[in-house]
Amino acid sequence: MQAVDDILRLACEKFADATAVSSKVETVSYSQLFNRSAEVASELRGLGVGNGDAVGIIGHRSAAVISAVLGTWMSGAAVMLIDEALPAVRRETMLGTGPVRAVADCTDAPRIRCSPRPGAVPGPALDDRDHAYVAFTSGSTGTPKAIVGSHTGLSSFLRWQSEEFGVGPGDRFAHLTNLSFDVWFRDALTPLVSGATLCVPDQLHLDAAGALDFLRGERITALHLVPSLGKVWTAAAAGAAPVPSVRHAFFAGEPLDSALVRRWREYFPGCEVVNLYGPTETTLAQHFHRVPADPRPGVQPVGRSLPGSRSFVLDEERRVCAPGEVGEIHIAAEHPSHGYLMDGRIVAPFVGIDVDGERISAYPTGDRGRRAADGELEILGRADEQVKIAGVRIELQEVRAAIQAHPSVREAFVCAQEDRFTKVVVAVLEGAAEAEPQLRAHLGERLMSAMVPSAFVYLPALPKLPNGKVDRRALTEVAAGHLRERGRRAAVPAGTGTTADRLAAIWQSVTGGGASPLADRDITFFNASGTSLTIVVLHARVQAEFGVTFPLVRLFEHASFNAQLSFLEQMFHEPEGRGPGNAVSTAGAASRKRVLTARRTRRSRGLPTPDLG
Structure with missing residues (x-):
């Protein structure tokens, strides 16, 4: 077994003076990252944390969370990442899963507050030193499903991605994945095991234009993202200047179609697009496909297995399908997860299959697919709900x-x-x-x-x-x-009428129609069928329609129609330098404080927060 903290420790020694994490809040070197992690480990051990325990780490993308993760592993415990933006009930449900002995609160990053979790006792379920983390997926029983990830599997993937794509000290990765997803581990740690710099955008860079400005300004060379986010960015980026620094975009989580690939390359001309595929149960991605310059029409294949792993398309009798035949995809990962954490024990989700006289343990993904004539794997949808x-x-x-x-x-x-x-x-x-x-x-x-x-x-x-x-x-x-x-019924903003009429038309266009918010001005964008993804579109269209510039976070702070209307009307009457087209210029040093205050307010009210996937 090679623990992830071991390879991170080696990276911290090798690249001690290099910048590990860069954000508006702070710049942290590799040696500083290690020292902070060691302090967390010492504090957790003082709370009695060790092998067999889990530590809940609550926060948002930050150097503090990374320090807490590495420190937890150094203490011998497993990591449970919990996004601070999740509903309180769901956070408590997650913390109640397994032996969470302590909580590392990183919500006020860069500060980390470690505290014992009352009533928690160590149990046998997580006593294997290879138990690295507890990740959650949606569960058919009505509660989140906990999956115990593997140190060996995670460290193997991180080394593979770093070596396969030549990640090194010259790279600058955008940190876009929120906590509570296992994808966070590759998003945050692939650059950090390689001597690269992880660049954390603040809440002012969640809109499409701001995201492109962030990638350009920080000279980002690589990023992980879901196709839906790529669609929003490219749809709102009309006329934006290309970003030449990006050389790798790792897409995963959804079907990647050729139309998006072509639009993406208009804005990132020097970028290689990579399609990754693999469920949480098999430890991050187990397939990858380098999308060629001229992609095949439609949904892109997920390519071939990672070294040491194998995948099979099986029919209902669990017999291997011939090329072109459709069946369920089964993955035999070299280092899969340990299984589901249920009632204090780990239950393996794997099944035995017979291939060429060999008995193999594989995970039935529930994905329908087929093997193309060239051997590449194609995904065709789901076989379940x-x-x-x-x-x-x-x-x-x-x-x-x-x-x-x-x-x-x-x-x-x-x-x-x-x-x-x-x-x-x-x-x-x-x-x-x-x-x-x-x-x-x-x-x-x-x-x-x-x-x-x-x-x-x-x-x-x-x-x-x-x-x-x-x-x-x-x-x-x-x-x-x-x-x-x-x-x-969705209307296209006509550019005429009162401010309320024009804003209402934009809302209906973005949410796909429905009742006009003029009928219920207190309705929030999210209760009008908006999402944390489509609010990015709303932001772009409001700025274009009214000729104003302001951070996306303002729409989260002013979630209702009335609040957004008042916000716009106030902008039209601001003193010089704060009116339309200049609203962002007054953000100043207080912007971060306002963002943190808004986060806490939205959490207390149960409202969504900005989400990049």
């Missing part, structure tokens, strides 16, 4: 369970439908439509923002089949029809 939205793996049954727990709902059907930039969740309900605001609040306290339905459709009764089960085909068409109708 699991979907990925903005890179987030979602069990629709978990969403349905949360909906049906609300007293206003008698019965619910949930499905995913394609919308403009990504899939969205649509709920068809038998229940009280007038209770939708309370239902949305209920879901916002329990689910990640990507899991909350974009639309609710109310029927007097859900259609049933003769056997009494709901008619899934009919209900899926109801959901799709609702989105089509909503799209037809």
